[in-house]
Amino acid sequence: MPKATHSPEASEVDSLLKLVTSRGAIEFDHEREGAWIEVIRKMDEVYSDLLRYEVDLEHKNAELEEAQAFVTNVIESVSDILIVCDAKGSVQQVNSAFQRTLGRINDEIVGKKMADIIDAADNAKLMSLLKPRGTSDVVDGELRFSTDGGSSDLFAINSSPRHDHRGRFIGVVLTGRPIGELRRAYEALHKAHHELQRAQRQLVEQEKMASLGRLVAGVAHELNNPISFVYGNIHTLTRYRTAIVAYIDAIHGHTGDDDLAALRKKLRIDDILDDFGPLIEGTMEGAVRISEIVKNLRRLSFSRLGEVERVNIERLINTAVLWAVRTKNVRVDVQIEVDPGLWISGNEGQLHQVIVNLVENAIDAMRSTASPRLVVSAARRGNEVLVRISDNGPGIHKDHISHIFEPFFTTKQVGEGTGLGLWISYGIVREHGGELSAVNEPNGGATFFFLLPAV
Ligand SMILES: Nc1ncnc2c1ncn2[C@@H]1O[C@H](COP(=O)(O)OP(=O)(O)OP(=O)(O)O)[C@@H](O)[C@H]1O
Ligand SMILES: [Mg+2]
Known part of the structure; x- marks a missing residue:
């Protein structure tokens, strides 16, 4: 067994x-x-x-x-630089793009502290790129690296955190690309943009000067007429004065009654006395018109906004409409539709003037309208306030619509309008960041409207 x-x-x-x-x-x-x-x-x-x-x-x-x-091939082929760091900010691995940037080989970089291979001025930025954080928390920054020749180009850096299988922070991966060239291009662009803006301002200035030239020519033309009749009247008054002086002298010289009557007839004393009233009235009117033109011209300082304040649209419209309707002294059905609580920032006096100008124009336009009706409304449109002034007059003649905002364009009788109202209003609205426009309504009447940024 x-x-x-x-x-x-x-x-x-x-x-x-x-x-x-x-x-x-x-x-x-x-x-x-x-x-x-x-x-x-x-x-x-x-x-x-x-x-x-x-x-x-x-x-x-x-x-x-x-x-x-x-x-390895992929990492080496990317043109972006790539640096892997541990939690203490020491370099663990880099790609060849980074080696080329620094002008050093891998062994000379690995093991070094990040703080020792960047530009000393960027230390604070490095801190935020290396700081421990949660999984998806990518931090952006800009760094320059220290090279043998001094300092590298500026790099835009993205820092992504690394975590081990237990979720502990074990370092970061930094990727970056040079943006020096981009920055320089951007700066050049910025400069060019500034130049362009300056050139544009100059152009606007030139255009303004040209339009001022037209304005002055227009003013001269406008003043010429009233001044000529002021002069004419004054000459006549001078002649009349001579006659009256002679007459008074004769009275004081004790001439006989018949002689006196003959002299009175010869010197047309009665006609003179009749003429005095209209002459003085005409002279007054000329003077008023001159002062009106001059007053409008003085308002042309709208290129400066002056005092800027918070303006309540409701109050602005109510007072301006009331003012304009009262001055015109006509019966008009006025309808005001303003959303409450609308505010804009601007110069209240100038905006008041715009509304008054537009309402006065509307009232003038409705002079022959059977039942004149004025609608002034203001409403919010996103971040802006839309103001509209509508009338049921004849509307703007189609040949005039492209000229109404020009200085001295008027269809009114001599003495009734200078043609400056819309031009001034347009300038004021533009200075406030808006644009004044006009349309004819399909069923008659004109609407003037503008949008201004709300506050
Ligand atoms: N609501 C309107 N309906 C029809 N036409 C208008 C209206 N508003 C303005 N216009 C036209 O535009 C022209 C220019 O207006 P603007 O306010 O600039 O000058 P004006 O009213 O003639 O004179 P000013 O305002 O200087 O007294 C007017 O003469 C008129 O022909
Ligand atoms: Mg007007």
């Missing part, structure tokens, strides 16, 4: 050996032969498993190498 051993395979082998040594020949017992074959089969199996594992491993290794080469 074979002695008992720790494993059945070992005991089978043992018994076989004993058989060989005791009989001098190998005698295979069928049961034992089966066990032996089983052992060999198992060994074969294990061996082939091992071989398979090895082949698999080699395969995986090749794949891993390929993947690593791919990643």
Whole structure:
């Protein structure tokens, strides 16, 4: 009987050996032969498993190498710089774009503190790029690196945090691209823009000067007429004065009654006395018109906004409309539709003048309208306030619509309008950041409107 051993395979082998040594020949017992074959089969199996594992491993290794080469190739090919840092701000890995930027090889950079490879002036910016933070918290910044030649170009840097599998902050990945060139281009653009703005202002100024020239010519033309009749009247008054002086002298010289009557007739004293009234009235009117023109011209200082304040639209419209309607002294159905609580920032006096001008024009336009109706409204449109003044007059003649904002354009009788109202109003609205426009309503009448930024 074979002695008992720790494993059945070992005991089978043992018994076989004993058989060989005791009989001098190998005698295979069928049961034992089966066990032996089983052992060999198992060994074969294990061996082939091992071989398979090895082949698999080699395969995986090749794949891993390929993947690593791919990643390295990608990292090396990107033109952006790439720096991997640990939580303490030491460099762990960089790509060749960064090596080229610094003019140093990988081994000279890895292990260095970030603070030692950047421009000393950018330390504070570096702190915020390296600070520990949550997963998706990307921080932007700008850095210059210290190179052998001094300082590198300016780089726009993105810093993304890295975390381990337990979510602990283990450092950052910095990527960056040079923006010096971009910055310079932007500065050049900015300068060019400024130049352009200056040129534009100059052009506007020139245009303003030209229109001032037209204005002065217009003023001269406008003043010429009233001045001429003031002069004419004064000449006549001088002649009349001579006559009256002669007459008075005669009275004081005790001339006879008949002589006196003859002289009175000869000197046309009665006509003179009749003429005195209209002459003086005409002279007055001329003087008033001159003063009106001069007053309007003095208002032309609208290129400066002057005192800017918060203006309540409701109050502005109510007082200006009331004022204009009262001055015109006509019966007009006035409808005011103003949203409450609308405020704009501007010069109240000038805006008052705009509304008064527009309302006076509307009332003038409705002079022959059977039932004149004026609608003044103000409403909010987003961040702006829309003011509209509508009338049911004849509307603006289609040939005039492109001229109504020109200085001295008027369709009114001499003495009734200077043609400056809309021009001045247009300038004031523009100075307040808006634009004054006019349209004819489809069913008659004109609407003037402007938008101003609300506060
Ligand atoms: N609501 C309106 N309907 C029709 N035409 C108008 C209206 N408002 C203005 N106009 C036309 O525009 C012209 C120019 O207006 P503007 O206010 O500049 O000058 P004016 O009223 O003639 O004179 P001023 O205002 O200097 O006394 C007017 O003469 C008129 O022909
Ligand atoms: Mg007017």
